[in-house]
Amino acid sequence: MARPLRIEFPCAFHHVSSQGHSREDTFVDETNSATFLGVYVQESQQSTFARL
Numbered sequence: 001m002a003r004p005l006r007i008e009f010p011c012a013f014h015h016v017s018s019q020g021h022s023r024e025d026t027f028v029d030e031t032n033s034a035t036f037l038g039v040y041v042q043e044s045q046q047s048t049f050a051r052l
Contacts, residue, residue: 006014020026027033 018026027036
């Protein structure tokens with residue numbers, strides 16, 4: 001069954017999460033996690049979305 005369409009409107013909040021396959025860890029080590037966070041911060045500073 002398909003997921004229902006997301007209701008979108010201006011200034012809406014969206015919760016984004018990530019989980020590994022079969023509930024495995026998403027990041028293999030601290031270096032991998034730090035790299036992701038660095039890219040996330042860099043991109044979020046250049047985008048219009050807000051991080052909470």
